[in-house]
Amino acid sequence: DTGVSQDPRHKITKRGQNVTFRCDPISEHNRLYWYRQTLGQGPEFLTYFQNEAQLEKSRLLSDRFSAERPKGSFSTLEIQRTEQGDSAMYLCASSLSSGLGNQPQHFGDGTRLSIL
Amino acid sequence: KNQVEQSPQSLIILEGKNCTLQCNYTVSPFSNLRWYKQDTGRGPVSLTIMTFSENTKSNGRYTATLDADTKQSSLHITASQLSDSASYICVVPSGTYKYIFGTGTRLKVLA
Numbered sequence: 413d414t415g416v417s418q419d420p421r422h423k424i425t426k427r428g429q430n431v432t433f434r435c436d437p438i439s440e441h442n443r444l445y446w447y448r449q450t451l452g453q454g455p456e457f458l459t460y461f462q463n464e465a466q467l468e469k470s471r472l473l474s475d476r477f478s479a480e481r482p483k484g485s486f487s488t489l490e491i492q493r494t495e496q497g498d499s500a501m502y503l504c505a506s507s508l509s510s511g512l513g514n515q516p517q518h519f520g521d522g523t524r525l526s527i528l
Numbered sequence: 529k530n531q532v533e534q535s536p537q538s539l540i541i542l543e544g545k546n547c548t549l550q551c552n553y554t555v556s557p558f559s560n561l562r563w564y565k566q567d568t569g570r571g572p573v574s575l576t577i578m579t580f581s582e583n584t585k586s587n588g589r590y591t592a593t594l595d596a597d598t599k600q601s602s603l604h605i606t607a608s609q610l611s612d613s614a615s616y617i618c619v620v621p622s623g624t625y626k627y628i629f630g631t632g633t634r635l636k637v638l639a
Contacts, residue, residue, distance in 0.1 A: 416571070443625065454532075454617050454629030455572070468625065503571055514560050514579060517627070519571030 414438070416520035418504050424526045425494060432490045433523045437506030444487050445517065446479055447503040455503055461487060462509070491525075499527045530555040530622045534630040542638055545608055549633045551601040551618030562619040563592055563603050566632070572617055575603070608637045 417436045425431055437444050442463050447455035458477065460468045463484035476494075481487040491498055501524050505517040535550045553561065560579045564572035576585050578594045578601065585592050589612075591604045605612055615632040622628050 445625070445627075452631065452634075454619075454631050456629075457626065460625050462625075505571075514577050516562065516574040516577055517572075519564075519573070521569070521571045524569075 416504055416506050416518050418502075418520035418523050420523055421521065422524045422526075424528065426528050427494055427496060429494055430490065430492045431494060431525065432488055433502055433504075433525075435487045435489070435504030435506075435520060437485075437487070437504070438518055439485075441506035441508055441518070442484065443507045443509055444481055445505045445507075446487070446489050447505065449501045449503055449522070458489070458502075494525075494527050496527050499525055501525075530620075530628050532618055532620050532628045532630040534616075534618050534633050536633060537631070538634040538636070540636045540638060541608055543608060543610060547605050547608060547635065549603045549605075549616050549618075549635070551603070551630060553599050553601070553618070553620045553628070555620040555622050555628050558596060558599070559621055561592075561594055561601050562621075563590070563601075564617045564619060566615045566617055568614070575616075605635075608635075610637050610639060613637045 419434045444461040446458040449455045459479045461481040476492045479489045501522040503522045505519045507517045508515045532553045562577045563575040566572040576592045580596045589606045594601045615634050617632040618630040620628050
């Protein structure tokens, strides 16, 4: 178990640029989540994958956000035409699905995005 | 509306002292409640998961309690250490894959 890894850890970019983050979940985990967290707040749900299928996307997300999980392995989150309000920590988590629904989510250490 | 509320928002204690963090939830139907520890600049790490049939669960110096009738949970930290300084987040699943996160309690342990 090497844990969930995210890359890059930090990203600084100018407003209007596109950015892409990568998440490598724990290998046997079929569920993958993306969250956004701002200072002093809990993680906010962005999107969810079951294997390679994106089953849910938050209504809070604009069309500038897109996520993929090809082949049900790693996932990418892209933000187009970044805005100041996109500055946040972007967290990825993975878990196993179970009938009891009591599997823990394993989080990566996130990508901190700063928009200049 | 499904909500998770935590108190206090922040807490400062001296090393070696005990403390208790509170979590109230209104998520229904209820299946389980989770406590996570989040160090600054890191992702949350699971401390414990409690199902509705569990009243108390311990993980080292961390003890979580759950009262499913009053929809309250607490996390008790015994003999605090400097490394306990972190945010502690209460999470309740809502449905198959949605999770309702509290805003966390920021704990600072002073030497």
